[in-house]
Amino acid sequence: MPVRVRCAPSPTGYLHIGVTRTALFNFLHARHNQGRFLLRIEDTDKERSREEYTRSIQEGFAWVGIHSDEPPIFQSQRQEYYQSLFNQLLSEGKAYRCDCSKERLEELRASQSARGLTPQYDGHCRERTDVSPAGSVIRLKTPHEGTVALQDSIYGEFTFNNADCDDYVIAKSDGTPTYQFAVVADDHAQGVTLVIRGNDLFPSTHRQILLYQAFGWDVPGFAHLPMILGADKQKLSKRHGATSLLAYRAMGYLPQAMCNYLVRLGWAYGDQEVFQMDEMIEKFTIDSIGKSPAVFNPDKLLWLNGEHIRLLGISELTEAWLDHLDHLDEDQVYLEAAPGTSQPVRVPDLAALRNPSHRDWVELLVGACQGRSSTLVQLTDHALPFLIRDIQYDAKAVAKVLNAEARIPLTEILGWVQKHNPLPDENRIHEFLDNLAKSLDIGLGKVAQPVRVAVTGRTVSPPINTTLLILEKSQGHGILAERLQKALLLIPKAE
RNA sequence: GGCCCUAUCGUCUAGCGGUUAGGACACGGCCCUCUCAAGGCUGAAGCCCGGGUUCAAUUCCCGGUAGGGUCACCA
Numbered sequence: 001m002p003v004r005v006r007c008a009p010s011p012t013g014y015l016h017i018g019v020t021r022t023a024l025f026n027f028l029h030a031r032h033n034q035g036r037f038l039l040r041i042e043d044t045d046k047e048r049s050r051e052e053y054t055r056s057i058q059e060g061f062a063w064v065g066i067h068s069d070e071p072p073i074f075q076s077q078r079q080e081y082y083q084s085l086f087n088q089l090l091s092e093g094k095a096y097r098c099d100c101s102k103e104r105l106e107e108l109r110a111s112q113s114a115r116g117l118t119p120q121y122d123g124h125c126r127e128r129t130d131v132s133p134a135g136s137v138i139r140l141k142t143p144h145e146g147t148v149a150l151q152d153s154i155y156g157e158f159t160f161n162n163a164d165c166d167d168y169v170i171a172k173s174d175g176t177p178t179y180q181f182a183v184v185a186d187d188h189a190q191g192v193t194l195v196i197r198g199n200d201l202f203p204s205t206h207r208q209i210l211l212y213q214a215f216g217w218d219v220p221g222f223a224h225l226p227m228i229l230g231a232d233k234q235k236l237s238k239r240h241g242a243t244s245l246l247a248y249r250a251m252g253y254l255p256q257a258m259c260n261y262l263v264r265l266g267w268a269y270g271d272q273e274v275f276q277m278d279e280m281i282e283k284f285t286i287d288s289i290g291k292s293p294a295v296f297n298p299d300k301l302l303w304l305n306g307e308h309i310r311l312l313g314i315s316e317l318t319e320a321w322l323d324h325l326d327h328l329d330e331d332q333v334y335l336e337a338a339p340g341t342s343q344p345v346r347v348p349d350l351a352a353l354r355n356p357s358h359r360d361w362v363e364l365l366v367g368a369c370q371g372r373s374s375t376l377v378q379l380t381d382h383a384l385p386f387l388i389r390d391i392q393y394d395a396k397a398v399a400k401v402l403n404a405e406a407r408i409p410l411t412e413i414l415g416w417v418q419k420h421n422p423l424p425d426e427n428r429i430h431e432f433l434d435n436l437a438k439s440l441d442i443g444l445g446k447v448a449q450p451v452r453v454a455v456t457g458r459t460v461s462p463p464i465n466t467t468l469l470i471l472e473k474s475q476g477h478g479i480l481a482e483r484l485q486k487a488l489l490l491i492p493k494a495e
Numbered sequence: 496g497g498c499c500c501u502a503u504c505g506u507c508u509a510g511c512g513g514u515u516a517g518g519a520c521a522c523g524g525c526c527c528u529c530u531c532a533a534g535g536c537u538g539a540a541g542c543c544c545g546g547g548u549u550c551a552a553u554u555c556c557c558g559g560u561a562g563g564g565u566c567a568c569c570a
Contacts, residue, residue, distance in 0.1 A: 010570045045569060102568085109567095118497040118566060137568055155500075164498060164566090172568040179570045203499065203565045226501075226563095233562060261507095264519095268508055271518040290508080292501050293563060300507065300520040310533075372532040382531090401530095433529080448529030460531040 003035025004193045007066075008183065010042040011053035014244035014334055015060035017296075018198065018228050018236060021262040025225060026196045027066045028263070028284040038190055039068035043076045044182050056334075060245040064255040065277060073190070075182050082177045085185055085215075086138055086170070094214045095170060097131035098139050100124055120166035138171035140211060148209050152202075153194070153223035153286045160206040168207055180204060184211045187220060194221040196286075199293075223286055226266050227293045236296055242338035250331035250344055252324055252375030254312075257305040265294040274307050306374035314367045318359075321366060324376040325350055345380040347387050361473035368462035368470060385456035386474045391483070393457040393490065401459060402490050405442075406450035410491075412436055413451055414484040417468075421477045429465035454487030455480065 007023035009015065030037035041057070043049040061067070089095035098121075109119035125131055126141065148160040170181035177185065187195060202224045212219045230240035242248060248258055260275050267290070269275075269283045309317060328344055335341050347353065353362055365383055373379035385391050416432060423429060433451075437444045448464040461467045471479055 008570090012570070042570065048569070105567090113496065113566095116496050120566085158499085161498080166566095169568055174568080176568090178568065183570090198564095199500070200564055201570090204570095224500090229563075231506085235563080264507065266507095271509065273507090273519050294508090295506055297506050297520070303520055306533085370533095374532085378532095430529095437529090444529045446529085452530060458530090462531090464529055 001193055003030055003033040004038065004191050005030050005035065005196055006038040006040055006187070006190060006192050007061075008040040008042050008186075008197075009057050010045060010048075010179075011050060011057060012045060012048040013053055014056040014246065014337060015053075016243050017245050017248070017258075017262065018243075019057075020060065020064065020066075020245045020258070021228065021265060022196065022198055022225060023061065023066050024064070024259055024262055025267070025284075025289070028280055029194070029196060029286060030069070031281040032284050035193075036069040037066070038070050038192070039072040040186055040190065041072055041074045041076075042179065042182060043074055044176055044179065046076075046176070049076070056244070056246060063246065063249060064259055073186070075177070075186065078186070079176065081189065082171075082182065082185055083175070085181075086175075086177075089140070089170075089214060090138065093141070095138050095140050096126055096128070096167075097133060097136040098125035098167075098169075099131050099136040118164065121168065123167055126167060135173050137169045137173050139167040140170050140207075140214060142167050142207075142210050148206060148213075150205060150209065150222060153221060154226075154289050154291060155202075155224055160209070162210075165206055165210060170211070180207050181211065184208050184215075188212070188215070188217050192220050194223060196223045196225065199224040199227050223289070225289065226291055228265055229293050229295045231295060231297075233293075233295065238338060240296065241298060242334070242341050244334045244337055246327075246331050247334035247338050247341065249324060249327055250335050251341065252344060252377035252379070253301070253305050254308045254320055254376070257301070257308040260308065261301045261304050265296070266290050274304070274311070276311075302374050309370060309373055309376075309379070312370075314363050314370070317370060318363050318366045321376050321379055322350075322353060325353070325380070344377045345384065347380060347383070349387065352387075358474075361470060364466075365470050365474065368466050372460075372462070382461070385458065385461065386470055389475065389479075391457040393453070393487075394459070397453045397457065397459045398490055401449045401453045402487055404491065405446065407488065407491050409436060409440060409442075409447045410450050410454060410484055410488055412440075413447070414481060414488070417480045417484065423469055423472050423477070423480075426463075426465045426469055429468055430463075433464065450487070451484075455483045 005026040007019070007026050009019045027037045029035070039061070041054055043054070058072075086095070090097075105121070108122055112119045121139065125139070142165050143162045146162045148162065150158045150160065152158055168180060169178050171177055205222055209219055228236045230236045236243060242251065245258070256277060259277060259280065263275065263280055263284070264273070267284065267288060269288065275283070312320065325347060328346060335343070352358060365386055366379070369379045369382040373382060413436070417423070433447050434444060437447045440447075449459065451464055452461050452467065453459060455467060455471055462470070468480060
């Protein structure tokens with residue numbers, strides 16, 4: 001039987017990284033087995049569902065490359081189907097209408113918990129035939145004896161006790177299905193063979209199997225994934241930082257790094273840490289998924305992102321960077337949902353970076369920043385001195401490096417730069433700097449650092465010869481002398 | 496509270512009765528070096544506790560403890 005799996009998020013919030021991981025596991029399982037991966041939007045909660053959340057789900061999945069093999073279905077558009085199923089159950093006597101008031105239900109629950117019992121519906125309307133359809137809910141008539149067996153692909157064999165399950169609500173009073181009903185109805189309709197989902201849904205599997213049995217449908221397989229926790233071992237939430245997937249795009253993470261990190265939460269392939277998407281597909285199997293919950297570790301994600309940044313070719317990395325910059329405005333909303341997240345660095349003139357005639361120096365710049373950036377935000381930051389006309393001189397850098405000692409080397413370099421328009425190649429520049437240091441009998445650092453601070457305003461930049469070269473290409477040859485002269489003025493006058 | 500799940504360095508994990516308990520992130524040191532990274536070498540750090548089973552338990556079983564999940568006309 002061909003594998004059919006699905007991801008069924010509800011659009012009641014921006015696409016969460018936990019949901020993304022679940023989707024990824026489903027996706028990998030489908031691809032690994034030449035099966036199909038489906039997307040279903042569970043928008044049965046009219047109060048909380050929002051269009052923008054649906055968009056964020058689709059945008060997020062598109063970003064990480066999790067593509068549905070069939071057009072997504074929306075539960076809000078399937079009322080007729082659900083209605084016919086309700087009618088079937090009702091006419092077969094497998095479900096019944098219930099008009100118990102909220103108050104009665106609350107009292108019931110309160111008194112049950114007071115006695116140390118699990119709150120359960122007491123079957124008050126189970127045998128009634130006089131309940132009006134208007135304003136009533138529909139409950140499934142569940143067996144109160146016996147057991148239900150579950151073979152979970154991750155947790156193994158399990159037995160549910162029917163005494164623990166009450167006659168739960170399958171249709172709300174407005175006639176729309178509850179989650180418990182809609183999942184089953186649609187997993188069946190979509191021919192889902194294996195339900196891979198979060199472990200928090202484990203208990204509800206009992207109710208769902210009972211519903212499959214009421215209909216006489218084949219029960220799919222189940223695989224419950226261990227949860228993702230925050231650093232305090234509590235369920236991952238906004239308190240732990242950004243939880244929406246697209247916030248990570250804004251923070252400069254690569255989609256492949258996100259997938260790589262998320263797949264390693266609960267899944268391992270020997271000692272391997274770094275995976276490309278095709279490798280994950282090739283190596284992913286359900287039986288190597290662990291059972292214990294995993295703490296989300298931003299440090300490791302950061303490291304992994306750096307690994308993936310360094311793995312990319314210059315052209316690919318440039319595209320990824322531009323894509324990140326392109327989405328900064330629209331992704332702002334995801335950052336705002338995560339208080340405490342630092343703001344990304346923006347470039348003043350994105351159009352200039354996109355200009356095809358600038359492509360050569362842009363790629364040179366990206367290549368020069370690649371090795372020292374763990375995120376695209378860091379890359380932007382490193383690139384900044386090459387992208388703006390008037391740089392800010394870092395006060396500490398100036399105080400430390402632009403001292404009296406720096407005057408002679410800077411003056412020498414200024415003269416050399418003025419005589420070489422355009423600059424020679426990187427080796428020649430290095431040769432000149434090296435010789436200058438030797439002739440002054442100082443270390444190369446005593447030459448390079450003042451130049452670095454002079455032309456970038458900072459103590460950190462790509463190798464100094466590369467820095468000079470890219471700067472000339474991006475801002476024009478004149479910028480070099482301009483900044484060197486400016487730096488010379490920043491050196492305190494000798495006593 | 497009822498029901499359920501989980502338990503290897505701080506974190507992610509490998510292990511599937513006999514290992515000097517391996518790798519990775521983070522952390523410390525050293526090397527490389529024009530800065531910052533990256534890279535290389537290296538150090539510290541772990542089988543939750545108690546009973547069994549067994550010639551032998553990190554590994555199997557039971558109990559405890561701790562953490563987590565779930566008990567809605569949310570999903």
